[in-house]
Amino acid sequence: AQSVTQLDSQVPVFEEAPVELRCNYSSSVSVYLFWYVQYPNQGLQLLLKYLSGSTLVESINGFEAEFNKSQTSFHLRKPSVHISDTAEYFCAVSDYGNKLVFGAGTILRVKS
Amino acid sequence: KAGVTQTPRYLIKTRGQQVTLSCSPISGHRSVSWYQQTPGQGLQFLFEYFSETQRNKGNFPGRFSGRQFSNSRSEMNVSTLELGDSALYLCASSGGQGTYNEQFFGPGTRLTVL
Numbered sequence: 386a387q388s389v390t391q392l393d394s395q396v397p398v399f400e401e402a403p404v405e406l407r408c409n410y411s412s413s414v415s416v417y418l419f420w421y422v423q424y425p426n427q428g429l430q431l432l433l434k435y436l437s438g439s440t441l442v443e444s445i446n447g448f449e450a451e452f453n454k455s456q457t458s459f460h461l462r463k464p465s466v467h468i469s470d471t472a473e474y475f476c477a478v479s480d481y482g483n484k485l486v487f488g489a490g491t492i493l494r495v496k497s
Numbered sequence: 498k499a500g501v502t503q504t505p506r507y508l509i510k511t512r513g514q515q516v517t518l519s520c521s522p523i524s525g526h527r528s529v530s531w532y533q534q535t536p537g538q539g540l541q542f543l544f545e546y547f548s549e550t551q552r553n554k555g556n557f558p559g560r561f562s563g564r565q566f567s568n569s570r571s572e573m574n575v576s577t578l579e580l581g582d583s584a585l586y587l588c589a590s591s592g593g594q595g596t597y598n599e600q601f602f603g604p605g606t607r608l609t610v611l
Binding site for chain 1: 528530539540541542547552553555587589591599600601603604605
């Protein structure tokens with residue numbers, strides 16, 4: 386069975402500082418990996434995905450994540466955060482199919 | 498292109514009642530999945546429908562059921578509501594051209610059971 390562990394429930398960081406949100410997964414088969422973001426009272430928005438190919442994937446708003454198969458990790462990073470990045474971030478995994486298994490989420494709090 | 502829509506956005510019910518939630522996927526999407534989000538259990542997969550057939554199912558009791566119509570719209574039903582069913586119910590659609598396993602989520606229906 387697949388599982389996802391997000392190691393930090395909350396990450397406080399000052400504006401313009403770098404941030405890393407950690408995600409480890411467990412699966413016996415090849416997987417697809419995702420990061421979703423959820424703003425208060427909203428649904429989930431896909432931030433970035435790894436399906437195959439380059440292990441470094443980037444989003445349009447400056448986030449990036451690197452798939453590391455040997456460490457079964459898919460950590461999310463941003464070199465300089467903004468107040469508007471304050472949200473909850475979910476790492477998710479799926480095998481061939483549409484069922485997503487989510488981590489518990491990490492609340493990113495950006496302080497000015 | 499319109500996104501995934503869910504109705505109603507908020508619901509208040511009492512224990513023992515039943516409830517029906519509706520989800521309209523993005524035009525052209527044929528897969529609809531449902532998730533339950535609670536503070537204690539997080540995001541959990543309920544089931545997925547594709548072309549009116551349930552294709553995958555999570556570990557929820559039989560009180561939770563769903564269906565999909567020929568226009569891909571989906572409904573989920575919860576019978577004999579319990580306090581623990583209070584949650585945000587999210588619907589996601591996928592299957593548009595050029596996507597793979599990418600799911601687009603609606604804003605959710607927040608169900609409160611009193």
